[in-house]
Amino acid sequence: MNWNLQTFFDSTFDGNEYTDFKSKKSGWSQEKYEERLDRLASVIKELDADLVIMEEIEKEAQIQDIANRLSGTFDFSKAYTHAVFSGSPDSSIGCALLSRYPLEEISVHAMDIRDGQKQPAMRPIFQCRVKTKDKNLVLFVNHWKSKSGGAEESEIWRKRQESLLADLIFRAEKQGNAVLAAGDFNKDISEFDYHQGKSGRTNILLHGRKHVEVYSPWILENGTYRIPGSYWYKEKWERIDHFFAAGNAEITDFAAENSGDWADSDGHPFRYQIWNGRGYSDHLPITCTVSF
Numbered sequence: 001m002n003w004n005l006q007t008f009f010d011s012t013f014d015g016n017e018y019t020d021f022k023s024k025k026s027g028w029s030q031e032k033y034e035e036r037l038d039r040l041a042s043v044i045k046e047l048d049a050d051l052v053i054m055e056e057i058e059k060e061a062q063i064q065d066i067a068n069r070l071s072g073t074f075d076f077s078k079a080y081t082h083a084v085f086s087g088s089p090d091s092s093i094g095c096a097l098l099s100r101y102p103l104e105e106i107s108v109h110a111m112d113i114r115d116g117q118k119q120p121a122m123r124p125i126f127q128c129r130v131k132t133k134d135k136n137l138v139l140f141v142n143h144w145k146s147k148s149g150g151a152e153e154s155e156i157w158r159k160r161q162e163s164l165l166a167d168l169i170f171r172a173e174k175q176g177n178a179v180l181a182a183g184d185f186n187k188d189i190s191e192f193d194y195h196q197g198k199s200g201r202t203n204i205l206l207h208g209r210k211h212v213e214v215y216s217p218w219i220l221e222n223g224t225y226r227i228p229g230s231y232w233y234k235e236k237w238e239r240i241d242h243f244f245a246a247g248n249a250e251i252t253d254f255a256a257e258n259s260g261d262w263a264d265s266d267g268h269p270f271r272y273q274i275w276n277g278r279g280y281s282d283h284l285p286i287t288c289t290v291s292f
Helices: 030-047 061-070 151-174
Strands: 002-008 051-057 082-086 094-099 103-109 125-131 136-143 178-184 193-196 202-206 212-214 231-233 236-238 241-246 250-256 286-291
Touching: 002 030, 002 178, 002 241, 002 286, 030 061, 051 136, 051 178, 061 082, 061 094, 082 103, 082 125, 094 125, 094 136, 125 151, 136 151, 151 178, 151 202, 151 212, 151 241, 212 241, 241 250, 241 286
Parallel strands: 002 051, 136 178
Antiparallel strands: 051 094, 082 094, 103 125, 125 136, 178 241, 193 202, 202 212, 231 236, 250 286
16 A cells, blocks of 8 residues: 555644644644544555555654554554654655565665755655565655646656666666565656557656666556546646556556545545644555565
């Protein structure tokens, strides 16, 4: 499961929060935070994924809060016994992973670009090895630069993050690994370059020092896109949350989950609003099965 949680801050005011969450005057409170924790836990339990990838979570301590909400079962096969949080000092939010499998070889890949342009706050890509009983999966968790400030103006930073991910996947693939990249890429599937493989399947081409082909489940065999998308913006579906498979990893059973309480009656994301404390997130969670 991958889900952008939409500015999931805790109730402690540290000063780095977005304006809407900066003080009690905003209406944000411990009570509302706990309500959001309960809702998040209910979705995680309902979708029941072995790996839960989350974007826009504020800090590492929240992992314990989420874990406490998920406790209370004697079925240890359902317990999330491993977790990772990754952020950067100049960013208010980071990414997190809950896993039922051991996580090894955890590393963080951040960019420091000094070419005369001021580098915006960007989340690093974090990498880990998910260790199953007899096989391993290399996972890359992403939250690329948003289009705030202009889509064209910010595209250079997403391209640089794409280049970094392409190089990381190339290295992992060359070592014979099954590879999965996931997260909020802030880039619609239609904005990536395509490549028609020998099998006739349309793949996504990620550009880096080494270009790599990855499979996206958003693209159907006839070249159209799955409905719904994961983000509803200006009365239109966008598909900016992704799973990309490489190496011998295969993705099946992909879905943008829009039939739970986290979606409204039209199947659109039930956006969280501080003023009334209602809602979940402005993104839908996406899920899939990965075999390798």
